[in-house]
Amino acid sequence: MLSLLRRIVQEVGLASDLEGALQLVVRRVREAIAAPSCSIYLLNASAQEYVLMATVGLHQAAVHRVRIEVNQGLIGAIGQREEPLNLKDASIKPYFFSDPQAQAEYFGFLGVPIIHRREVLGVICTQKTEKQAFQEDEEAFLVTLAAQLAGVIAHAMVVGVYPAEGIYPKDEQETACLGGVPAVAGVGIGRTKVIYPLADLEAVPDRPCASIEAEIQRFEEALQSVREDIASLQERLTESLSQDELTLFSAYLHMLDHRGLGLEVNQEISVGQWAEGALRRVIKRQVMHFSAMDDRYLRDRAEDVLDLGQRILFYLQKKMRLPLDYPEHTILIGEKISAADLAEVPIDRLEGLVSYSGSHNSHVAILARALNIPTIMGASGLAVSELEDKAAIIDGYYGHLYIHPSEKLLKDYTLWAKEEDELDIELQSLRDLPAQTPDGQVLSLLLNAGLASDAGLSLTTTADGIGLFRTEISFMARDRFPTETEQRTIYRQLLQAFSPRPVVMRTLDIGGDKPLPYLPFQEENPFLGWRGIRFTLDHPDIFLMQLRAMLSASEGLNNLSIMLPMITSVEEVDESLQLIQRAYAELNAEGLKMSKPKVGVMLEVPAAIYQVEALAKRVDFLSVGSNDLTQYLLAIDRNNARVSDRFDALHPAMLQALQFAVQGAHAQGKPIGLCGEMASDPVSVVLLMGLGFDHLSMNAAILPRMKWVIRSIPHHRAQELIVQAFQLDNAALIRLAVEKVLDNAGLGGLIRAGKR
Ligand code: PEP
Numbered sequence: 001m002l003s004l005l006r007r008i009v010q011e012v013g014l015a016s017d018l019e020g021a022l023q024l025v026v027r028r029v030r031e032a033i034a035a036p037s038c039s040i041y042l043l044n045a046s047a048q049e050y051v052l053m054a055t056v057g058l059h060q061a062a063v064h065r066v067r068i069e070v071n072q073g074l075i076g077a078i079g080q081r082e083e084p085l086n087l088k089d090a091s092i093k094p095y096f097f098s099d100p101q102a103q104a105e106y107f108g109f110l111g112v113p114i115i116h117r118r119e120v121l122g123v124i125c126t127q128k129t130e131k132q133a134f135q136e137d138e139e140a141f142l143v144t145l146a147a148q149l150a151g152v153i154a155h156a157m158v159v160g161v162y163p164a165e166g167i168y169p170k171d172e173q174e175t176a177c178l179g180g181v182p183a184v185a186g187v188g189i190g191r192t193k194v195i196y197p198l199a200d201l202e203a204v205p206d207r208p209c210a211s212i213e214a215e216i217q218r219f220e221e222a223l224q225s226v227r228e229d230i231a232s233l234q235e236r237l238t239e240s241l242s243q244d245e246l247t248l249f250s251a252y253l254h255m256l257d258h259r260g261l262g263l264e265v266n267q268e269i270s271v272g273q274w275a276e277g278a279l280r281r282v283i284k285r286q287v288m289h290f291s292a293m294d295d296r297y298l299r300d301r302a303e304d305v306l307d308l309g310q311r312i313l314f315y316l317q318k319k320m321r322l323p324l325d326y327p328e329h330t331i332l333i334g335e336k337i338s339a340a341d342l343a344e345v346p347i348d349r350l351e352g353l354v355s356y357s358g359s360h361n362s363h364v365a366i367l368a369r370a371l372n373i374p375t376i377m378g379a380s381g382l383a384v385s386e387l388e389d390k391a392a393i394i395d396g397y398y399g400h401l402y403i404h405p406s407e408k409l410l411k412d413y414t415l416w417a418k419e420e421d422e423l424d425i426e427l428q429s430l431r432d433l434p435a436q437t438p439d440g441q442v443l444s445l446l447l448n449a450g451l452a453s454d455a456g457l458s459l460t461t462t463a464d465g466i467g468l469f470r471t472e473i474s475f476m477a478r479d480r481f482p483t484e485t486e487q488r489t490i491y492r493q494l495l496q497a498f499s500p501r502p503v504v505m506r507t508l509d510i511g512g513d514k515p516l517p518y519l520p521f522q523e524e525n526p527f528l529g530w531r532g533i534r535f536t537l538d539h540p541d542i543f544l545m546q547l548r549a550m551l552s553a554s555e556g557l558n559n560l561s562i563m564l565p566m567i568t569s570v571e572e573v574d575e576s577l578q579l580i581q582r583a584y585a586e587l588n589a590e591g592l593k594m595s596k597p598k599v600g601v602m603l604e605v606p607a608a609i610y611q612v613e614a615l616a617k618r619v620d621f622l623s624v625g626s627n628d629l630t631q632y633l634l635a636i637d638r639n640n641a642r643v644s645d646r647f648d649a650l651h652p653a654m655l656q657a658l659q660f661a662v663q664g665a666h667a668q669g670k671p672i673g674l675c676g677e678m679a680s681d682p683v684s685v686v687l688l689m690g691l692g693f694d695h696l697s698m699n700a701a702i703l704p705r706m707k708w709v710i711r712s713i714p715h716h717r718a719q720e721l722i723v724q725a726f727q728l729d730n731a732a733l734i735r736l737a738v739e740k741v742l743d744n745a746g747l748g749g750l751i752r753a754g755k756r
């Protein structure tokens with residue numbers, strides 16, 4: 001059964017139109033269970049009804065016509081109860097299920113809900129003529145199939161092969177709203193630009209082409225390149241393959257023939273589709289066609305078609321990795337947007353960013369925050385491929401993207417966007433004032449940085465220094481490890497620019513979601529694997545090179561602090577301190593004169609929180625990495641869109657951990673700060689003040705806003721809020737309580753669009 005399941009899901013995954021795929025599923029289920037009838041109903045949420053989408057055993061004319069209200073009959077009951085129903089006789093009350101479309105009289109009934117991320121998407125059911133319930137293994141089969149199908153249906157909705165009624169605006173101009181995790185606050189108004197990964201046929205969007213002839217020409221050239229590749233492959237392998245095996249290549253060439261694939265793609269292009277979109281459509285159709293064949297040999301040809309499609313796509317894209325034409329006000333959208341994609345857009349054109357994968361703490365979101373680009377992560381609800389070049393508004397406070405916004409929405413958001421700009425200008429008046437609460441408590445505000453060019457920030461920022469320099473970024477941007485001299489140059493630039501202000505440099509924190517392209521290693525759980533200090537301690541050569549570069553860069557400046565990431569136990573600190581001492585002694589012996597750097601530890605693994613005093617005794621300062629601490633304390637992947645709504649740094653357990661850390665550090669007389677994304681969230685900043693943090697580190701763009709928070713809320717009020725927060729047992733209530741205080745203090749503009 002497992003291989004059958006796998007095959008069904010594979011076939012569905014390859015489908016270019018979901019309805020055809022569902023029809024395939026019902027046929028396969030009928031074969032597997034040997035029941036005469038199987039049907040799939042999908043929910044049309046806007047009409048609150050289930051629509052029959054595919055069937056065997058009911059009349060085909062019933063497809064799309066049979067509609068069942070969500071609270072009606074057996075199908076409605078399965079959806080409402082969210083569990084399977086297995087009945088000996090579905091014709092008796094209370095479950096009376098008699099279908100006028102049935103081709104026979106059915107009694108035994110098994111129905112299973114199709115659920116994706118807690119939402120019922122539909123129901124799959126099978127029926128038989130005997131008065132007999134289905135067997136347990138048949139029920140288990142259908143439940144497993146429904147669970148796998150759910151992901152595929154949900155994905156089909158995202159990529160647009162299932163334009164379900166009620167999901168898309170009926171009228172092109174009707175406003176549609178797409179939701180996700182609010183990752184960077186702010187408002188952006190502009191036009192959408194969809195980007196997609198190269199060589200991924202599935203992700204290619206539909207796009208009109210400017211000239212049909214030029215497009216056909218481009219496609220023909222790509223086709224010819226693939227033909228040449230295949231022919232030369234065939235020639236090269238003539239010696240080593242049998243004649244039978246070589247016929248496969250002839251079959252490929254045949255498929256690439258003008259009368260085959262080429263003809264169909266050209267037909268799609270001639271109605272105005274660009275070559276990539278036309279190719280995607282044709283390949284999906286053909287894959288579907290082959291997958292549905294009963295003959296195993298022909299079914300396997302689906303893989304070949306897909307492979308050929310990818311090869312043609314490769315050549316199409318090779319010829320034109322476009323300097324994309326970005327609209328003047330771009331809202332960038334993609335299933336998966338990387339930091340490199342973001343970097344490609346001219347920054348003055350970027351109004352917003354919407355990624356279908358990833359979460360609030362993904363590194364691309366952190367980069368967007370540093371650039372102050374309103375951002376939504378883990379978005380869902382509309383098909384990426386349908387979102388090209390649409391008028392849109394992004395609300396990064398609530399995580400909403402409006403497509404075809406109404407005049408009223410446009411008017412409101414234009415006003416709010418203007419107010420946001422005014423607020424930023426007003427906040428410049430705080431530039432030279434300290435981050436001091438109205439009752440005199442001072443917090444040190446520092447910057448998070450990662451690029452050599454961030455040295456330029458020293459001229460514009462009033463930050464007290466750098467609180468986190470992510471050194472791995474310059475390691476990631478190369479095709480080999482940077483030499484000691486190259487590293488020293490980068491570090492020196494930053495230390496010099498900020499001198500005499502302190503600069504905290506974090507030692508290499510690779511692993512997790514930050515692999516080095518030139519040091520690939522596979523791990524099943526990279527976030528629990530060879531990360532941060534674990535890697536550098538296992539590679540003293542690389543670690544020492546970095547330490548020497550940092551220390552020598554600080555000669556004559558003496559404003560360097562070194563911070564150790566991912567510390568889990570005291571031995572790691574002791575070993576690191578020895579290596580720092582060794583590097584220092586070596587450089588001294590070489591004649592360099594610099595003062596000893598301060599050394600700090602990041603508290604980002606829960607174990608480190610509970611050893612805070614032992615750690616604090618060994619070092620000069622501590623800094624909480626709230627991104628990873630939240631991830632490890634709540635056991636929620638910081639990059640996984642599926643669980644991102646559960647990722648909340650205000651979880652009561654986090655607040656307890658933070659309080660424990662602050663008390664432990666202070667008991668040892670050591671300062672403690674926080675350098676994760678919590679320090680960029682106004683609600684969290686109030687609570688961090690109340691908890692007694694000494695310094696906060698954040699990106700340059702958000703700093704004036706956080707200074708405004710600190711200068712507006714008295715320290716004693718923040719302490720009262722902490723007491724109140726500890727009495728609440730869920731993050732949403734804690735957030736609400738603090739938002740009320742921010743609102744009353746006139747800081748509503750920090751938690752929603754606009755100034756108030
Ligand atoms: C953190 O984990 O909070 C942190 C600051 O480090 P990074 O986001 O680079 O893992």
Ligand code: MG
Nearest residue numbers: 604625627628
């Ligand atoms: Mg971290």
